Every structure is written in C-alpha cells, then in structure tokens.
Amino acid sequence: MLNILIVTRREWLAYFHTPIAPLYLIIFLVLSSALAFYLGGFYEREIADLEPFFQFHPWIYLFLVPAIGMRLWSEEYRSGSAELLLTLPLSTWEVVLGKYLAALGLIGLGLALSFPIWITVNVLGDPDNGVIVGAYLGSWLMAGGFLAISAAASAATSNQVVAFIASSSICFVFLMAGMPLVLDPIGQVLPQGIVDVISQASFLIHYSAMARGMLDLKSGVYFVGLILLMLISNWALIEVRKAP
Amino acid sequence: MTSILAQSLTRCYGRMLAVDRVSFEVDGGTVLGFLGPNGAGKSTTMKMLTGYLHPTSGTALINGYDIRTHRRQAHQAMGYLPEGAPLYNDMRVKDFLRFVAAARGLSGTTAKTAIGSVAERLELEEVAEQSIGTLSKGFGRRVGIAQALLHDPPILILDEPTDGLDPIQKTQVRRLIQEMSDTKIVVISTHILEEVELLCDRVMIIAQGQLQLDGTPTEIRSRSRYAGALSLVVDQPQSVASKLSGLPSVSNVEYRAGKLTAFPSGDGDLAGAVQALIQSENWVVREFHLESGRLDDVFARIAGQSESHA
Numbered sequence A: 001m002l003n004i005l006i007v008t009r010r011e012w013l014a015y016f017h018t019p020i021a022p023l024y025l026i027i028f029l030v031l032s033s034a035l036a037f038y039l040g041g042f043y044e045r046e047i048a049d050l051e052p053f054f055q056f057h058p059w060i061y062l063f064l065v066p067a068i069g070m071r072l073w074s075e076e077y078r079s080g081s082a083e084l085l086l087t088l089p090l091s092t093w094e095v096v097l098g099k100y101l102a103a104l105g106l107i108g109l110g111l112a113l114s115f116p117i118w119i120t121v122n123v124l125g126d127p128d129n130g131v132i133v134g135a136y137l138g139s140w141l142m143a144g145g146f147l148a149i150s151a152a153a154s155a156a157t158s159n160q161v162v163a164f165i166a167s168s169s170i171c172f173v174f175l176m177a178g179m180p181l182v183l184d185p186i187g188q189v190l191p192q193g194i195v196d197v198i199s200q201a202s203f204l205i206h207y208s209a210m211a212r213g214m215l216d217l218k219s220g221v222y223f224v225g226l227i228l229l230m231l232i233s234n235w236a237l238i239e240v241r242k243a244p
Numbered sequence B: 001m002t003s004i005l006a007q008s009l010t011r012c013y014g015r016m017l018a019v020d021r022v023s024f025e026v027d028g029g030t031v032l033g034f035l036g037p038n039g040a041g042k043s044t045t046m047k048m049l050t051g052y053l054h055p056t057s058g059t060a061l062i063n064g065y066d067i068r069t070h071r072r073q074a075h076q077a078m079g080y081l082p083e084g085a086p087l088y089n090d091m092r093v094k095d096f097l098r099f100v101a102a103a104r105g106l107s108g109t110t111a112k113t114a115i116g117s118v119a120e121r122l123e124l125e126e127v128a129e130q131s132i133g134t135l136s137k138g139f140g141r142r143v144g145i146a147q148a149l150l151h152d153p154p155i156l157i158l159d160e161p162t163d164g165l166d167p168i169q170k171t172q173v174r175r176l177i178q179e180m181s182d183t184k185i186v187v188i189s190t191h192i193l194e195e196v197e198l199l200c201d202r203v204m205i206i207a208q209g210q211l212q213l214d215g216t217p218t219e220i221r222s223r224s225r226y227a228g229a230l231s232l233v234v235d236q237p238q239s240v241a242s243k244l245s246g247l248p249s250v251s252n253v254e255y256r257a258g259k260l261t262a263f264p265s266g267d268g269d270l271a272g273a274v275q276a277l278i279q280s281e282n283w284v285v286r287e288f289h290l291e292s293g294r295l296d297d298v299f300a301r302i303a304g305q306s307e308s309h310a
C-alpha cells in the first residue's frame, strides 16, 4: 500500500511541476461551467439542481481524460525511465495502481474545485444535495472508466499521440455503446444477444442515471468491473513487454 | 555474500538472437567489464540481470535470489544505471532522489542521510533544486549514478557509465567506481579499451551475443599476437628489419609508425638475441620495449571475426 502511494506521489509531483495539472484543472472548470451556463441553461431552467452541469461531463472527459492518461506509460517507455521504474523494488501492480490513482486524484481534484457551482444552487434554491453527491460520484466513476481505458492504451505504445487517439476512440465507442450509432453497424454482423449485451455497456446510459441521482448498484458494479478489467490489461501489457 | 551467477542467459528479440547462452559467476570486490562492439548484446545482458527483460532461457541469481522469481529481493540488492541514463525530466533532482529513496524503503532521517551522502559524493548540491530536464549531460549522468548508489547496494550495474561525458567527467566517474570496488560487485559495459585497463579486475569480451573471452586484462592481453614481441625505434629501420628477420627467434618483423616490431617465433630467447645483435652491429637504439600484449589487438580480432561471420 505504501509503495502505491510512493508512485502516486511521484506522479503528482510531476503533474504540478509541469503545466499538466494547472492546465487540466483550468480547462475542466472553465469548460464544465461554461457549458452548464450557456448550453445547459443553468439559470433559465429555474430548477435548483446541477443537471446542466453534469450532463456535459462525458464529452469533456472524452478528450481530457485520454490527454491525462496518454502519458502514464507511453512517456516512460519513450524516455527510457520505465527501465528505472521497473527495476526498483516495486511490483508491477503497485506501479500500475499508483499511476492510476494519481491521475484519478487529479480528476477528483477538478471535480472538488467545482464546488462554487454547488454553493450557487444552494444559495439560489433548495436542491436535493443527496442527488448532487451521487452525481459527483457517478461522474468520478465514469472518468475512472475512461482513465483505465486510457492507461491500458498508453501501456500498449510508446507514442503518446497514438495512445491519445486510440483511447479517445475506444472511450467514444464505450460512451455511445447504447446508441444506434454503435448498435446499428454491430447489429448487421453480430447476433441480437451480443448486441443486447453491448447496449448495456453504454457509459452514457449508466452515467445519466447516476447524474439524475439514481445511484443503482448495477451501474456501480459495471464501472468498477470495467476499471478492474482495464487495469488488469494494463498490468498484462507491461509484463508482455518484458517477455521475448 | 555478494554474488552474481548468470546461467546460460539467452534472449531473442523476435527471431533475432541478441544474447546467446552467456554464463558467468562473480563475487564481491570485483569490477567486471563487459567489453564489446555496439550491438554485441551488452545492454541486453544487463537488462536481463536487472530483471527489466525476461530471458528467453536461462536465468540469473543475484545474491542467490533468482531474478525471475524473487524480483524484489534481487532489486533491493542492486543499483542500476540504464544505458543513456534515462531520468524523469519533469521532476526536480531533489524530488527524484527522494522518490527513489522511498521506493527503496528508506524514509525519514535514513533517507535524508542517504540523499545527502550521494549528493555530496557526486557533487549534486548545486543542482538539487533544478529540473532534471534542464541539467547538462554530465550532471544528468551523475544524477543517474546517484540514484543507483542511494541505498549503498552490494551490486551495481552500470551500462556505459562514462558514455558521452567529457574527459574530466569521465575521470571523475572512473574514480568513483574505483572507490566503490572494495567489497561491491560493479558491472560496467563499455567499448572504451582504456576504461577496461584502468578499472576492471575482470573483462568479458562479448561479440555477436556470445561470451568470447573471460579473464583479467593481463590474461586477455597475453592472447594478443603482440604478447612477447619486441618494439624498437632505430635510425635505419630498413637494414635493421632485414637483419632481425634473419634471427631464428624472430618469426616476422613489422614496421609501422616509426616503430619496428619483432614477433617471437617461439624458438629461443627473442630479447637476448636482439640485444646481442644490437651490440655486435652497433645500432643506435632510441627505444627498446618488450610488449605484454595489447588489448585492442585482441578486441579488434574478436570483433572482426564475429563481423565476418555476420
């Protein structure tokens, strides 16, 4: 456990020593509030909730999370520092989890720093704060799913641009999995049973339920399961790189 | 007890055989040099010793711990400077050394003392607050060596530790390696012959992924065709050369760069016979030197041989 946090701390030092952290936080906060106010009609709706704020998160994460995730491993392999990192007395699991938690923490910090909008709705009206907490958790969980996909993609290539494009594309497919955009072409080639399973994998459907305060167990299990699966893939990709 | 035992280490990249059944054993108090041309397989062998790459077959025991099954114990016993000294450019020197110390299980005052001591030995105090990405090459290399030394490991594996440094920095790094070699095993790789002569107690010449020769620098030098040869600088090299060739103890004579070299035939005492001839002929001899053999000659022959195989 301590070793995981040692790796996390190193990543955080790098985030804040470079423009990565400030850039992420500023873009996330500006974009999420701007979209809430201008596209979401935060004031005009005259309803005291944060739905206009949360509904754009999937689209913001779609490019911001792969941008954070792409460097997690690609950069280590490109610069050669992987050779230092992986010959320290740390297990591959400790490094995989330490890196993941560092980026997840940065995303969490972005969400936490959006608290003024939460205060605003409480000043303007009388929102259901339980729903809002649930929505924050749902947003963080979905970002965690995007991040785990991006981390695995980053472990597969030492080219950050390739990692970014690959992870955004995979994240997009997961996001849209329940929509005709994805289901129709799949339905052409695969049997209905598989199409039904894929339609259940949609980030958008799971998330929009959570964003409206319906914290259901199925969605939680879905995201956690997907994150674990992707982290195992990440671990396996690191191990495969050592093999002949 | 400090030891490395490599057992038939073999590694392929795809279908290319990069290291072919390399075996050796070293104990503490040895500076072992991997000497070989570029692409010989030195770095790949080191990557297997440090567990960064898995061998295709064979294994290595570090202080008795199998690098494949007891990674953590093996890693704890060694410090490693990878080729080119890769570092985290997005960190300050001080933060980087703290990270390595923590990962090595050093904390609190122990970590502070360890960092202070390597920073002093490698003269890093002045750059402690600097971003690693902005360091000069010499400082970067020293930070790389510092992180390998941080926990005072019994085994150091340094891949081309002086590559790309200026002559003064090279000397500094070599002095450091000499200071450490009392009890430790220090494995260095190099293609610089003088470095081997200066530093190594033992040399392994690697070419084409295979261990070609293994011995002390003196032993390896004695395999050179120059071993036992006599070099002369004289005023009339042409006439001296033809007289020398007549001696039964001389196999042949070469004239190169103002210097005559008489190679022994194995028949009688070469030096004695030449000296007698010098006296009887009254030659003016400016230089007279019995060769103990040349490392570069052995190296060139082995490297050349394996090239013609390729």
Ligand SMILES: Nc1ncnc2c1ncn2[C@@H]1O[C@H](COP(=O)(O)OP(=O)(O)O)[C@@H](O)[C@H]1O
Binding pocket: B013, B016, B018, B036, B037, B038, B039, B040, B041, B042, B043, B044, B045
């Ligand atoms: N990651 C790799 N993939 C494919 N081939 C490699 C890789 N690393 C090294 N090689 C090849 O393996 C051989 C040995 O390389 P290396 O161990 O780096 O030699 P040295 O360190 O002695 O210069 C070379 O022919 C090199 O091109």
Ligand SMILES: [Mg+2]
Binding pocket: B039, B042, B043, B044, B083, B159
């Ligand atoms: Mg090399």
